[in-house]
Amino acid sequence: MSQPRTAVIVGAGQAGGRTAAQLRKQGWQDRILLLGEETDPPYERPPLSKDVLTKGADPLIGRLYEPGWYEANGVELRLACQVTALDLAERRLALADGGRENWDVLVLATGCRARRLDCPGAELPGIMTLRTAADARIVTTRLQAGTEVVLVGGGFIGLELAASAVARGCKVTLLEARPRLLERALPEQIADFLAARHQREGVTIHRGVGVTSFEGQGRLQGLRLSDGRRLAADLAIVGVGAQPNVELAQAAGLACDDGIRVDSHCHAGGAVYAVGDCSRFDDAWLGRSLRLESWENAERAPEAAVKAIMSRPESYGGLPWFWSDQYDINLQLLGLKQPVEQELLRGDPESGSFLHFGLVGGSVVTAALVNAGRDRRPLKRIIEGRLAVDPRALADPDTPLKQLVQG
Ligand SMILES: Cc1cc2nc3c(=O)[nH]c(=O)nc-3n(C[C@H](O)[C@H](O)[C@H](O)COP(=O)(O)OP(=O)(O)OC[C@H]3O[C@@H](n4cnc5c(N)ncnc54)[C@H](O)[C@@H]3O)c2cc1C
Known part of the structure; x- marks a missing residue:
């Protein structure tokens, strides 16, 4: 019988927690150790600057899993546990409390800290x-x-x-x-x-x-x-702004460039992977490297990393999506700001609900949706499909965006 293997995840934030879940979901049957230096179990951060302050919601309103989930899924969660050094050759890490752990697979999900x-x-x-x-x-x-x-x-x-x-x-x-x-x-x-x-x-x-x-x-x-x-x-x-926590990786000799460098499978080399805010990945869809600080990236990259770990690699990437809530304004952004040839508005800002598009070569490359979340799906298809659209129809609120997708 083969020896059980250990997957160690450093960083028990959103990306770290999701990596643990993906490992179980995708069939990792052996040991999972999730190490995090905060005292709280993995949670999503977006509510911290929103409902937690405006409505007095519990700061852990965005907790990823109920307390019993970790034991039920065989995930050893250690909190207030800081990893201080990685030895890539020995596949071993050191902890601030003097402890050591060996890994067969290592996933770095160390995130960012506030500047x-x-x-x-x-x-x-x-x-x-x-x-x-x-x-x-x-x-x-x-x-x-x-x-x-x-x-x-x-x-x-x-x-x-x-x-x-x-x-x-x-x-x-x-x-x-x-x-x-x-x-x-x-x-x-x-x-x-x-x-x-x-x-x-x-x-x-x-x-x-x-x-x-x-x-x-x-x-x-x-x-x-x-x-x-x-x-x-x-x-x-x-x-x-925030700065990526790359010091651990850098000191161990991993390539870092405003983020731990990984390929389009979130693979840093050897048995090491990196996901979430701390990583700079080759985005298969954009065709360049990118470091993203977003909920969506922390949610999706773990799936790609674990696919690679389980020897079913699939390239990661796609149209970046981000949102922000301020007062009664819900702002959603599709795509990253870039030089554009044409800018269009759809709807009247005075009404409080409108869209802004940036176009290059007749295709939409960025969209900002103000109180218009319902339009996200068709727009995602328009941008991801690099569809050529009629600018007049795009700017006309009476022409449903769905129609442009079909057209
Ligand atoms: C207030 C706030 C609001 C946000 N709002 C939005 C939003 O509206 N929309 C959106 O898309 N995104 C938003 N974000 C961004 C989003 O929350 C982050 O992109 C996401 O949390 C990244 O997850 P992560 O797991 O990669 O990193 P993190 O959440 O930073 O988690 C990394 C974890 O690793 C731990 N760690 C680091 N080094 C070590 C070590 N050596 N040993 C052990 N543990 C370690 C850290 O303590 C931390 O717990 C917001 C972020 C903040 C802070």
Whole structure:
């Protein structure tokens, strides 16, 4: 009889948890060890900046599985367990508590951590980031009515936090270093639409300014801006992006380039795979490498990695999809922002529900859907199929998108 093998997953976030489930689903019969440094079991993060703050929902509302699932599926889940080193030659890893584990297959799902600002005063109490359920528990207690909150960074997390802080009655200021919000992710019209809504809700937005220092005696009391102004603040939440946790892989000698480099099967080489936010994969559909920080990637990449582990490789990739919720606005994005030849609007922004398209060579390459989630399916088919569409029909809300797919 052959020896039982061990699959070790490093990182018990969404991608790590889904990898464990995929291993069982696809027929891995041996040992599965899921190691995570957080104290909470695997959960989805999107609610942390949304319902957890606006509705007071449990930070683990997005938990992947009920507590009994792990035992029932033979998944050894170890929490508060940090992996400190990998020995690829010996297929062995070291843990912060001095323990060691051997693997036959290793999946790295170490995700990202929130970037921090490196400026004077950055360590003062009252300056936070939001990445984990533990962060969300603290932010929830700090967002009290009347609190002066400064959000540093006008990306998705900053904007969702702004909407949540408004809902909790805080006085909210948002700083964005670029001239526009979400410049790298959104077309101008959508960014302006969101900015206008935030301003209507009472958020003060300062663009083209950064933070030069945080100030206060024993706790945060204000921020000094790059244009010399000073803002009062009780709480600052820094949302200036995330950086992939690649140090473990890098120190072990795995190739890293803003993400652990893997092929289109999430394979890093040897018996090592990487999935989710921490990985830069060759996207079979886009035809280039890509690192994605999205729920969908954390959900789908594990299936591809496990197919390769089980010797049934199938190339991974596809049209990226992302969403954000702010106030009563549901924004969905299909495709990554890129230079386009033509931009089209469908519907009237004043109505609160409209779409924006970017076209290249007569085909739609990006779509932003504002309160128009029902159009996601036909649009996905139009973009993925690289269908040539009549721009007038596309811009006409009376022409169903389904009709364009059929046409
Ligand atoms: C507040 C917030 C809101 C979001 N909203 C959206 C949204 O609306 N839509 C969307 O598409 N995406 C959203 N995202 C992004 C999405 O949640 C992430 O892309 C997804 O969580 C990535 O999952 P992951 O498992 O790859 O990484 P992570 O969720 O980062 O999990 C990685 C885990 O690995 C652990 N780990 C790292 N190193 C080690 C080590 N050495 N040893 C042990 N454990 C380790 C980490 O502690 C962490 O628990 C949001 C993210 C945040 C933070």
